[in-house]
Each structure stands twice: as C-alpha cells, then as structure tokens.
Amino acid sequence: MGIKIYNSLSRQMEDFVPLNPEHVSIYSCGPTVYDYIHMGNARTALVTDIIRRYLEYRGYTVKLVQNLTDIDDKIINRAAELGVSAKQLAQQNGDAFFEDSQRLGIHPADVHPKATEHIPEMISLIQTLLEKGVAYVIDGSVYYRVNRFDSYGKLSNRKPEDLLAGARVEIDERKEDPRDFDMWKAAKPGEPSWESPWGRGRPGWHIECSAMAMKHLGTTLDIHVGGEDLRFPHHENEIAQSEMATGSTFAHYWIHIAFLNIDGRRMGKSEHNFILLRDALDNYPTEVIRHFLISAHYRHPLDYNRESLMKSEGAFRRLSNCLDALKKYDGQLATDETTTSPLQHAVQEMKSQFTDAMDTDFNTAQALGAIFTLVSEVNRSLSAKNGTPPAVFAQAYHALNETCQVLGIYDAEAQDRDGDNVEQRDNLINLLLEIRQDARSRKDWDTSDKIRDRLKELDIEIQDTREGATWKIVS
Numbered sequence: 001m002g003i004k005i006y007n008s009l010s011r012q013m014e015d016f017v018p019l020n021p022e023h024v025s026i027y028s029c030g031p032t033v034y035d036y037i038h039m040g041n042a043r044t045a046l047v048t049d050i051i052r053r054y055l056e057y058r059g060y061t062v063k064l065v066q067n068l069t070d071i072d073d074k075i076i077n078r079a080a081e082l083g084v085s086a087k088q089l090a091q092q093n094g095d096a097f098f099e100d101s102q103r104l105g106i107h108p109a110d111v112h113p114k115a116t117e118h119i120p121e122m123i124s125l126i127q128t129l130l131e132k133g134v135a136y137v138i139d140g141s142v143y144y145r146v147n148r149f150d151s152y153g154k155l156s157n158r159k160p161e162d163l164l165a166g167a168r169v170e171i172d173e174r175k176e177d178p179r180d181f182d183m184w185k186a187a188k189p190g191e192p193s194w195e196s197p198w199g200r201g202r203p204g205w206h207i208e209c210s211a212m213a214m215k216h217l218g219t220t221l222d223i224h225v226g227g228e229d230l231r232f233p234h235h236e237n238e239i240a241q242s243e244m245a246t247g248s249t250f251a252h253y254w255i256h257i258a259f260l261n262i263d264g265r266r267m268g269k270s271e272h273n274f275i276l277l278r279d280a281l282d283n284y285p286t287e288v289i290r291h292f293l294i295s296a297h298y299r300h301p302l303d304y305n306r307e308s309l310m311k312s313e314g315a316f317r318r319l320s321n322c323l324d325a326l327k328k329y330d331g332q333l334a335t336d337e338t339t340t341s342p343l344q345h346a347v348q349e350m351k352s353q354f355t356d357a358m359d360t361d362f363n364t365a366q367a368l369g370a371i372f373t374l375v376s377e378v379n380r381s382l383s384a385k386n387g388t389p390p391a392v393f394a395q396a397y398h399a400l401n402e403t404c405q406v407l408g409i410y411d412a413e414a415q416d417r418d419g420d421n422v423e424q425r426d427n428l429i430n431l432l433l434e435i436r437q438d439a440r441s442r443k444d445w446d447t448s449d450k451i452r453d454r455l456k457e458l459d460i461e462i463q464d465t466r467e468g469a470t471w472k473i474v475s
C-alpha cells in the first residue's frame, strides 16, 4: 500500500503521487510574526514537521518551504502600540518563532523565505496578472478580478452567492466586485512601503505566499499545508492568483490542519484564550507536548486541557521506562535465525501497523496506538522472564526507536546526551566540593565561602554535615 492523502481540494482520500517519483515539494504557510506563537499554531507546525519526517522515512527527499509573513496590518498595528518599528517587531518575533520551533524539536524548513525579501517577485506576479486583464489598479492599489477565474471557490467549496454572504468582505466602494481582493496596497502615511509601478505601497498577504511558493518550488508544487482557518480566503486566493498567472495547477494536494480548542472554543489570538508554546514548553518536556499535539488525527479537533497533557506525560514516562529497560539489549545479535517468540511477532505487527496508520493520511493517533501496544508487549515479556531471546528485545528497541523518531516523541541520542550532561555536571560539582574541602583544611575560608556562595547563585546549595559536605539543587 502506498501513501494516501485526504486532499481538501477534492474532499477525497487520494493516492499520493508526487510530480517527481523521488522528490516531494511542500509549501507551508508560516506565521505572521506580530507576536509569539501559541499552541494552536504549534499544532500546524508540528503536523507539517511530522509529514515531512514520515515522507523521508518512506524514502522521499523533501523540500519544505515555510514562509514568514513579516509585513502585515497586524504587525504594523502592534508595532505602533509598542512604539517600535514594524521591521524590529517582525525581526524579534521571527527569532522567537525559530527558537520556539527548535525547542519543540521541529526541523527547520529548507527555505524560510521572508515576504519583505520577495517584493520584486510579488510585483512581477501582479504585473503578469494585470497584463492578462485579471487585475485592475485604483489609486495605487491593485485588485484581483475574481470573476475572471472560473474555478474561484473550488477549494473552499463555496458558490459565488456564499462567497458574498459568508465572507467578511471588506467594504470598499471602489472595487468592481465585493469579492475582489487587494494584491498591492497603496502606502498610507507612516507605514512601511516599497517602490512599485503603481506608486509606493506594500503587498497583500495572499500574493506573498503565491510569489514565495512559486519562486522556491516552481509553478506546481506537490503539497500545500496550512491551518484550517487559511482555507478561505487565503488559500482560495493563492490558487486564483497563481493559476491565472501560470496556467498550471498550483498545488496537487491541499492539507488543512484542524483547530486546537480550549474550553470547547478554538484557541486563537482574537479569542484571547491562547496558551503560548513557550509557556507550555516551560511546564512540560518537548516529547510530552509533541505527544499531546499528535494524539488526535490532524483533521480532528483537539482539546487543550490539563488531563490530556497529564495523559501524554504518563505515556512519555511509560515509553522512556520501556526504552531504558530495553537499552541494555542494544547490539545483541540474533544467534539463531529461526528464533521465534511472541514478542518478535509483536514487533513486526507494530511496524506494519505504524506504516499503515501513517500511510493513511498521516494518522498519528493510530500510529501512537501501535507503538504503545508494543510497549505493553515488551513490558509483559520483560517481567515474565519467559525466555524471550535478547536479540528480540534488541529488535523491539530498534523498532520503537525508529518509529518514535519519525514522530519525535523519543530521541535516544538526546536522552543519552542529557544523561551524560547530568553525569558531567555532578562530577564537576563534586570536584568543586573537594577543592573547597582542601581550602577548609588550610583554613582558607575566603576560597571556601566563595565556592559556596557562587554555587548558591547557580541554585546549588551546599550543606556541611559531620560526614562531609553534600549538595542539592534548589530552585
């Protein structure tokens, strides 16, 4: 069986056939950097990361492009509130986005284009659309003429009437049709602006993504990913602009990631009910947050609450205890090719269930189910001492490590590094205590106190007891 993707465009499950049999191109709409990202944004970023990791696991090379929208009304307004420049605010929040993504274990995209660094590409795309009669200029702004694109509404499955009724269309008397949207906004006083054939101004949000996607991935890409809220009008408009400009299909597969809810409502900045990713990462390990965010299939809503995170915490503990126990079998080779044991069967079963689940529209919830079924089997075999050959435990260890790495919910190397770091820290503190003891025997109280006080500043508290000095970490 090959990979199947639920294509938002056809509203059907489809066989995944990339343009090039070995390479996959993915464009993901990145954040508008006016603030830190919240857990809802993190869900979209994480699912994209896992789709990419899984495609690589299945042998594809992937080129992922994820943009940063670094010029936008929200950025301009927030910068004005804070009394900083839009550029400065976008830079700070862009840096924070990369920092948060890295903490969540998200691999960087191959290209992270910034809108402000692609103005010439946007201008030339708009010019093409003007030449084709699909756009018009009013007072230095350029609008897209929606009625020229017959398939407008194909992604969001809206008929022209619905588009008018349902959409929050900007009231602008100057537009030919209320559905028309701006690709270039004439400069307003005090706002950042760029030179263009229509006077100074700045790009609209939709043209940014069309231009950056096609610049870095060509006129047709395999997969376009984004949050559910971007389907209309953002993605609909991306299609309209790109397909009218090139005459080619813009993206073959559209993947939309459902909302993260909190108290039954969508988590969002406008709802004032969000949890910042960085705050969540201060309270829970990366693997726990990742486990939680993929514990539901990406097309299903997921509810953020303490119980769910505690469940993910428990799951992570079970997983790491199991892998810790299995680790000593790592490197055990099978001595007898014909060895069969129930655990060996369970390992094979897990691998094929994992692949089936992920092949079926990246069903991470089911993939986790397969992994944790094997964890239970391993624990049973470990405690039963029923003569499971060490080589089979080694197989289980490898299979779990490999699949967990695709999901990023356990990283054996990082765990080892953490373990090594802790050991090294302990050795260093003990060394300082020895030096302090030597100083005390020389009655060098200055050195002794200095070591105690400086360690205290690092939250390490020394206690002098009859048996010698001990230490503990305080916070």
Ligand SMILES: [Zn+2]
Residues within 6 Å of the ligand: 028, 029, 030, 209, 234
């Ligand atoms: Zn976009």
